[in-house]
Amino acid sequence: MKTVILYASRYGTARQCAQDLAKLLEGEVEVFDIEHESRKVNLSECDQVICGGSVYIGSVNAALRQYCIHRAEELSSKRLGFFICGLSQGEQAEKDLKNAYPDRLLSQAAATGIFGTVMRPGRLHVFDKLIIKMVRKQMELDRYLTGEGNYSTLDQEKIRRFAAKMNGESLPESVAPEAEQPEKE
Numbered sequence: 001m002k003t004v005i006l007y008a009s010r011y012g013t014a015r016q017c018a019q020d021l022a023k024l025l026e027g028e029v030e031v032f033d034i035e036h037e038s039r040k041v042n043l044s045e046c047d048q049v050i051c052g053g054s055v056y057i058g059s060v061n062a063a064l065r066q067y068c069i070h071r072a073e074e075l076s077s078k079r080l081g082f083f084i085c086g087l088s089q090g091e092q093a094e095k096d097l098k099n100a101y102p103d104r105l106l107s108q109a110a111a112t113g114i115f116g117t118v119m120r121p122g123r124l125h126v127f128d129k130l131i132i133k134m135v136r137k138q139m140e141l142d143r144y145l146t147g148e149g150n151y152s153t154l155d156q157e158k159i160r161r162f163a164a165k166m167n168g169e170s171l172p173e174s175v176a177p178e179a180e181q182p183e184k185e
Contacts, residue, residue, distance in 0.1 A: 001027035008061035024163035055086035060100035111165035116153035
């Protein structure tokens with residue numbers, strides 16, 4: 001099985017996730033930066049396509065979204081997976097995922113994922129630093145502070161589960177706690 005992973009990354013988290021997925025997927029895998037690579041993506045030679053990008057101020061990268069819209073017919077003939085990376089969580093993250101890709105494609109996806117993000121304040125543009133400073137307390141970002149001064153909500157387990165679904169493995173949605181055994185007297 002051949003898989004193509006198309007991604008667009010503002011600060012590197014979507015790239016990291018695409019590379020992590022490539023290591024977990026079975027068969028041949030090619031990874032393409034949809035914005036910055038000159039190589040042409042040949043979808044006719046692959047069995048499945050994964051698209052992933054970072055969400056910035058509620059929108060996924062425009063180049064990635066436009067690629068999906070313009071190639072929807074060709075993409076719809078493939079086994080598909082879609083993921084996003086970003087600060088949003090819960091219902092807002094679900095909305096971001098839904099808005100990121102065409103409904104027609106998203107509805108036929110074998111796997112979808114919301115993987116979180118890694119923010120490296122030293123790499124952020126001035127405007128982005130200002131936004132983070134304003135929402136830091138509201139979003140309780142300090143609880144995600146790592147030893148390196150970065151904020152990380154990246155969930156490797158979600159990446160592993162996404163890859164397992166793309167590999168055709170059936171997974172339970174959640175693991176039920178073991179039944180309690182009655183105490184013996």
